[in-house]
Amino acid sequence: MAQFDDIETQIYEFAKQNAEKTGCKLNPDYDIVAMAIKGIANNKKKYGEQYCSCREITRxxxxxxxxxxxxxxxxxxxxxxGACKCALFVR
Ligand code: SF4
Structure with missing residues (x-):
């Protein structure tokens, strides 16, 4: 299991709740989830927003x-x- 820092944990919890609320799921492959969450968290730390980790940020x-x-x-x-581009969310 990947170790999450505070911001990563926040985003992981957000993603879990958002998936539940919107009728999709987090990818059952935990490594993919951890990678996407870490990427989004890095963007949050760098840019102040939870920008996608697999899309280009234009600034x-x-x-x-x-x-x-x-x-x-x-x-x-x-x-x-059946999955978003980062594959964090799946159908
Ligand atoms: S592709 Fe969209 S939904 Fe999927 S992780 Fe990136 S921003 Fe989130």
């Missing part, structure tokens, strides 16, 4: 709002390929 706040996890692309990706 334009307006544009980057779309990639705050859960990003605006998630529902379409879940529908089309």
């Amino acid at each position: 334009n706040k307006e544009t980057d709002r779309k990639i705050i996890c859960p990003c605006v692309y998630r529902s379409r990706e879940l529908e089309q390929r």
Whole structure:
């Protein structure tokens, strides 16, 4: 099991609750979840927002709002390929 610091734990809890609330799941592969959570947490530490770890950050706040996890692309990706781009969330 990966060790999570405070921010990582916060984002992990958020992701778990958000998945429950929106009817999807966290990926059953814990390594993928840990990697995505750590990436999002790093962005949170660096940029102050939980930006996706597998999408490009433009540094334009307006544009980057779309990639705050859960990003605006998630529902379409879940529908089309059963997982979001980072595979943190699955159907
Ligand atoms: S692809 Fe979207 S939903 Fe998936 S981890 Fe990245 S921001 Fe979150």
